[in-house]
Amino acid sequence: MSARSTSADLAPALRRVTRAFEAGAAAYGAPTLRPGFTFSPTTDLEFALGFPYCRYLTDEPLDDAQACALVRSAIVDVTPIVGRMAWPHAVAHRLIRALASPVVWPHNWTDAATAVVADGAPIARDEAVALIAAMIDRVSPQPPGTTDFYFLLEAMFGPELVAEAITATLEARDPLPRFAAYSVFLLGFVLLRVPADLGRVLRARLEAVFVRLCPTREPGPRDREETDSPMRALDLVLHGGAAARRSLMPILHGVDLQGLQHLVDDAAFVRQIVAQEEMPRKAMFWWPDARLAFLGGPAVTAHYLPWVSKIRPTCLEFVMDSFAPIDSAETVALFTALAAIPRSKQRAAAWLAGR
Incomplete structure (x- = not known):
């Protein structure tokens, strides 16, 4: 297939940076590389190293009030935090502190929570280590933004x-x-x-x-x-x-696929389990998983195609970010289906035209 731009080129025109992949070909996961899986050797390696399970930082200009409002929205509403791959620097430091704090609760926002979010100072290395210990030691379930907590720290340090x-x-x-x-x-x-x-x-x-x-x-x-x-x-x-x-075990409306995300040694088993998945009747935060497409091959992407219309609207950007680098006929079919959804139509059509 023809060479083309990757997902970063399709995203809004903000420079996205992360230190997650700085080890490059010397990283532990590099031997799982699958040359030709994506449109470029760079993104081939990033998939071997766990993409799209990472986060990026941007220099989007936000004042303190805007940054605090976005953090509070992410904590209280949850929806803005699900499936978002990039966060402004001005938000990231506040969000990390808020997610690890014992006084920040989505259903009981207090003055103490406001004070935590107001601290926009850059996180130092020693503080980062202490925040990680605090997150692990939480005495209540870890919040929906736990992914962002760890991967934003990784993007920084x-x-x-x-x-x-x-x-x-x-x-x-x-x-x-x-x-x-x-x-x-x-x-x-x-x-x-x-x-x-x-x-x-x-x-x-x-x-x-x-x-x-x-x-x-x-x-x-x-x-x-x-x-x-x-x-x-x-x-x-x-x-x-x-x-x-x-x-792995059956869950309420299908099978537990998350447990497959670290399975780098058995593509056939990944495909076998994915094939057993049934579309949840209430897919609050369901989306096709590009990590499983990497681990299990094109058949995994093909399995997702009948369900594209069920993707939660706020997760569509994440899906396109995740699959845009993948070079396969099944990815073309996925973006063709995404082009039929009003919220993703423009970007999906641009991806198809770019091929």
């Missing part, structure tokens, strides 16, 4: 700081904090992006945590009460297909 801080915190906890599962799961993406030597060291340290807390080296059968088990999340991060087979 690079994957080494984030991966080391999470690993060190887990080493110091026995048992792992009850609500740490999603933090552990997101670590799997960051581990792909650290330099390979460090990746091997960190994974060995995490394996020691797993063995210490789970001497049988195999979590028991998964049931609904264990859905958010941090040990199960660590199993998925460390043990690929074997862990996925232990951990």
Whole structure:
């Protein structure tokens, strides 16, 4: 297929930056590269390193009032935070602090929460490490913006700081904090992006945590009460297909696909499980997953095509950001379907024309 621009070129005309991929071909996840999966070697490598599960920073000019309002909207309404890949610098520091704060609650906004969000000073490295420990140690479920919390810190400081801080915190906890599962799961993406030597060291340290807390080296059968088990999340991060087979289970309207996102060693199993998914009747935040398309191949994208009209409107930009770099006939079919949706019509049509 012809060469073309990538997703960054299709996004609004703001420069997007991240330190997530700075290790490049020396990153731990680089050996999973699939040349020709996208339109360029650069995005081929980024998919091997976990794209689209990353975040970018922009220099969008916002004053303090605008930045605070956007953070509050993201926390209270949730919708603005779902599927957003880029955040202005002026917002990112405030949002990170707010997400880790014990006084910021979406349904009970207080003066204390306002004070947290008002702090727009750049986050220092020591503060970043402390915030990561605070997020892991939360005594309530981690907020919807947990993905943004970790990946924005990674965009600012690079994957080494984030991966080391999470690993060190887990080493110091026995048992792992009850609500740490999603933090552990997101670590799997960051581990792909650290330099390979460090990746091997960190994974060995995490394996020691797993063995210490789970001497049988195999979590028991998964049931609904264990859905958010941090040990199960660590199993998925460390043990690929074997862990996925232990951990995947039916959920209310289909199968649990998230557990496949770290499965880099069994494309056939990814396709097998994705094929069992049924469209949720209430797809609050459902969207096609480009990570699974990378892991399982074009058949995964083809599986999503009948459901394109069900994508939540606020997630359409994320879907287009995620799939725009992928060079396949199935991606063309996906963008053709997106071009029939009013909210995504213009951008999808531009992508098709650019081919």
